[in-house]
Amino acid sequence: MAAIGEKMARALNEQVRAELYSSYLYLAMSAHFSATNLPGFANWMRVQAQEELMHGMKIYDFVIARGGRAELLAIEKPPFEWASPLQVVEEVYSHEKKVTGLIHALVDLAAGEKDHATTNMLQWFVDEQVEEEANAREIVEKVRMAASGDEGIGALYILDRDLGMRPAKLGPVASGD
Numbered sequence: 001m002a003a004i005g006e007k008m009a010r011a012l013n014e015q016v017r018a019e020l021y022s023s024y025l026y027l028a029m030s031a032h033f034s035a036t037n038l039p040g041f042a043n044w045m046r047v048q049a050q051e052e053l054m055h056g057m058k059i060y061d062f063v064i065a066r067g068g069r070a071e072l073l074a075i076e077k078p079p080f081e082w083a084s085p086l087q088v089v090e091e092v093y094s095h096e097k098k099v100t101g102l103i104h105a106l107v108d109l110a111a112g113e114k115d116h117a118t119t120n121m122l123q124w125f126v127d128e129q130v131e132e133e134a135n136a137r138e139i140v141e142k143v144r145m146a147a148s149g150d151e152g153i154g155a156l157y158i159l160d161r162d163l164g165m166r167p168a169k170l171g172p173v174a175s176g177d
């Protein structure tokens, strides 16, 4: 199998950056929740941040395995404050939709380049994005319900307790799933 093409490797390096930015964004959200007394939400976002780092590593390892050069690009500073828990989770959902678009563009590029190995690797991400969007949509609905119900703040704290139970995935960062 020929080494990965330069154009494809560049696009995958960009995706590594996008996944690491996702990790950075979600860690910033976790810090925000820690600062606003919602430790369960903070836990949920922290686990999410770890998963995004694994996504980045999966692509990074792939580029190297294909004989490409993994080039680390600059990661932007994420936002620092959000107005409400609902605003945070809505941003998670819209961010995941944006990432899905990036993955689909990579699939199109790989198909155009007739790069079957990359096409195959990206299928994992296509499936993963379906799950990521479903999870984000679910949490938006739950926070919306908590915010609109009569119990108000009480419902939010019950949800916080539930989100605190999401376990971290242990093991090497490179394992990816």
Ligand SMILES: [Fe+2]
Pocket (backbone or CB within 6 Å): 019, 022, 051, 052, 055, 099
């Ligand atoms: Fe991701």
Ligand SMILES: [Fe+2]
Pocket (backbone or CB within 6 Å): 022, 052, 096, 099, 132
């Ligand atoms: Fe994600």
